[in-house]
Amino acid sequence: MIQVHGYAAQHAGAPLTPFQFERRAPGPHDVQIEILYSGICHSDLHQAHAHWGAELFPMVPGHEIIGRVVAVGAHVTKLKPGDYAGVGCMVDSCRHCSACEEDLEQYCDEGATWTYNAIERDGVTPTYGGYSDQIVVEERFVVSIPETLDLKGAAPLLCAGITTYSPLRHWKVGPGQKVGVIGLGGLGHMGVKLAKAMGAQVVMITTTPEKGRDATRLGADEVLVSRDPAAMASHAASFDFLLNTIPVGHDVNPYLALLKRDRTMVLVGALEPLQPALNGANLIFGRKSISGSGIGGMAETQEMIDFCAKHGVVSDVEVVPIQQVNEAWQRLEKNDVKYRFVIDMASLRGEVA
Amino acid sequence: MIQVHGYAAQHAGAPLTPFQFERRAPGPHDVQIEILYSGICHSDLHQAHAHWGAELFPMVPGHEIIGRVVAVGAHVTKLKPGDYAGVGCMVDSCRHCSACEEDLEQYCDEGATWTYNAIERDGVTPTYGGYSDQIVVEERFVVSIPETLDLKGAAPLLCAGITTYSPLRHWKVGPGQKVGVIGLGGLGHMGVKLAKAMGAQVVMITTTPEKGRDATRLGADEVLVSRDPAAMASHAASFDFLLNTIPVGHDVNPYLALLKRDRTMVLVGALEPLQPALNGANLIFGRKSISGSGIGGMAETQEMIDFCAKHGVVSDVEVVPIQQVNEAWQRLEKNDVKYRFVIDMASLRGEVA
Known part of the structure; x- marks a missing residue:
């Protein structure tokens, strides 16, 4: 076993505090990664506050993980020690259902094994996430990170990046299309950058002109203020695709009026x-x-990483030490971040040392 | 002008009573039709009761019209006097928008002209529907009815038939697919017959075992009682397509659980x-x-008529004289019909004579 240091919530709503635990030693198909950066996703807060039910404590959050490979099992072929690697929201799946066979492990019929707040497929071992100094993951669920990619800005690609990239690709967004990205947060700012890199005309649809100005800086061609009925009417039936990143329940009806027929x-x-x-x-x-x-x-996550490396796309991040993670969470709850917090795990090693 | 006899509601909620009005004499592109049968659609009740707002009175309902051509304009090519013809929910559209150019007149950018409770594109003439003895419609909005089709059972094809046929075709329903039809009424019973004729495995999803038995008679391979949670769970993630014909607001969430991924x-x-x-x-x-x-x-409506003629598909109907239309409406409000009322317009001519 490997001794790992991290930060955990001991019960629902508890602040994150130092937590020491064990991970398995790498097996023949495993990759052992020294974690360098771990992004903070809004779903970390939801789960640590037990908003979704059935949460497991102690909980080490984090599923936007970038690190350096320190060891690989004998059968690992796509990574070697010294390489940069990424781990996202999943660390395993059944591997034999139709979804897994179609490289859609996130829709695994038996349920994917999430990176934290879950139980490994052995039925007993809890999974612990990226707010920690090391992780061991089977090769299939590790992506290769090109050296040219800014590492701290790349961390959020593992969740916010792939979450927006995958639907843009699946619904074939590209040149000649008017694409709306609804909501400007961690997901929305990646949606703007990725849709723009794919060649679409990108409209940021947000609640205030102020947010809109920042969207223009991120690459949006135009801003549509959703609280302005006249502006909404002027864009009626004009969009080829809408990527709705709003993270809470809301009225979807006004946005449907923006879509063209059959979209x-x-x-x-x-x-x-x-x-x-x-x-x-x-x-x-x-x-x-x-x-x-x-x-x-996972195959599409690697494709997304390579696309981002080619197009120079990373997340806009604010880097914080692990010791400030609770303050970062409080600010995130107020949407006070442009646009993603990333924890620099060197701060954790300094604490442990 | 042509003198026409029909039945109309004089104001919202009023019973239907005899009403005499004029229609235009057929122009060069028009078809004049002696109406033989007119189906009763649930939307007739909604509109006559002004449930949807902006209704026009007097209102002559009816948009499931089967008749015999009595005259055609000089430029009409697809029909001649003596032919059987059908008219559905639309009698005109702008004809130059992308929807009209793609034969999707029902989604006309400028709005289709509905067969009743609407204003013709001249901006002044009200449209009056099929609860009448004659109608004059531009050739594009008239379909040819093969002599082999049972005429009274064919009337509901013009609305209930095409409403269910079009999505089954658009989403490519066919052999090897498990298709659920939700709700057994005028639309649902056509959905079962058409999906079956297209070669799918058809499951009727309805609220009671009694309705289910009748669905089996109509051709359903299986019945799923939606109020039975265990039965619903046993069909989870197994459907390739769901045609939801429920005509009122309802909880869609339990049905989504029945769909396979990506469906x-x-x-x-x-x-x-x-x-x-x-x-x-x-x-x-x-x-x-x-x-x-x-x-x-309209092109797809003709395709649907020809498909029904080839496969011997018509609606299960109960024929009533126009003098009993108000009683038929009352029974329809209680879902007391299997599965569509059709008015025999010979009864109107007898009254007028």
Whole structure:
């Protein structure tokens, strides 16, 4: 076993405090990674506060992990010690269902094994995430990080990046299309950068002109203020695709009016009831669709990393030491970050040393 | 002008009473039709009761029209006097927008001209529907009815038939697929017959075992009682397509659990808020979709008629004289019909004579 240092919540709502635990020694197919950066995702807060039910404590959050490979098992082929590697939201899946066979492990019929707040497929071992100094993961669930990518800005690609990249690819966003990204947070700012890099005309749809100005800096061609009914009406039936990153329940009806006939709005953030209620008429008139999409498979995650390296896309991050993680969470709850906190794990090694 | 006899509601909620009015004499592109049968659609009641707002009175309902051609304009090519003809929900559209150019007149950017409770594109002439003895319609919005089709059973094809046929075709339903039809009424019973004729394995999803038995008679391979949680769980993640014909707001969440990954449920009936609210998680986990679909274009309506003639598909109807239309409406409000009322317009001519 490997001794690991991290930060954990000991019970629902508890502050994160130092926590020492063990991980398995790398098996023949495993990669052992010294964690350099770990992004803070809003879902970390949801789970640590037990908003979604069935949470496991102590909980070491973190599923946007960038590190350096320190050891590999005998059968590992795609990584070697010294390489940079990434780990996202999953560390395992059943590997034999149709989803796994189609490289869509996130939709595994038996349920993927999440990077933290889950139980390994042995049925007993809890998973602990990236707010820690080392992790051991099977090769299939590790991506290779090119040296040219800014490492701290790359950490959020493992969740916020793939969550927005996957639907943009699946619904074939590209040149000649007018694409709206709804909501400017960790997900939304990646959506703008990625849709722009894919060649689309990108409109940031947000609540205030102030947020809009920053979206323009990120690459948005235009800003649509959703609280301005006249502006919304002027964009009616003009969008080829809408990426909806709002992380809470909300009224989807005004956004459906923005879609052209036969087009789709994809939800990636709202794991909640959408209220006020969706009106069926807003789908029937124009044969429109609402879909959802969750992260991406491992092959597509590697494709996304390579796409970001090629196009120079990383997340806008604010780097914090692990000792300030509770303050960072408090600020994140107020959306006070542009656009993703990333923990520099060197701070943890300094503490342990 | 042509003198026409029909039945109309004089104001919202009024019973239908005899009403005499004029229609235009057929122009060079028009077809004049002696109406033989007119189906009763649930939307007739909604509009006559002004449930949807902006209704026009007097209102002559009816958009499931079968008749015999009595005269055609000089430029009409696809029909001649003596032919059987059908008219559905639309009698005109702008004809130059992308939807019209793609034979999707029902999604016309400028709005289709509905067969009743609407204003012709001249901006002044009200449209009057099929509860009448004659109608004059431009050739593009008239379909040819093969002599082999049972005429009274064919009337509901013009709305209930095309409303269910179009999404089954658009989402490519066919052999090897497990297809669920949700709700057994005028739309649902056509959905079962058409999906079966397209070669799918058809499951009727309804509220009671009694309704299910009748669905089996209509051709359903299996029945799933939606109020039985164990039965619903046993069909989880097994459907390739769901055609949701429920005509009122309802909880869509339990049905989404029936879909396989990457599959779609299409709403064709519920022009209302869907409550309790749709939970975004039910789309995100499995990359599922909810879409809507409204009737079908004129080319597809002809395709549907020809498909029904080839496969011997018509609606199960109960024929009533026009003098009993108010009683038929009352029974329809209680779902007391298997599965569509059709008015025999010979009864109107007898009254007028």
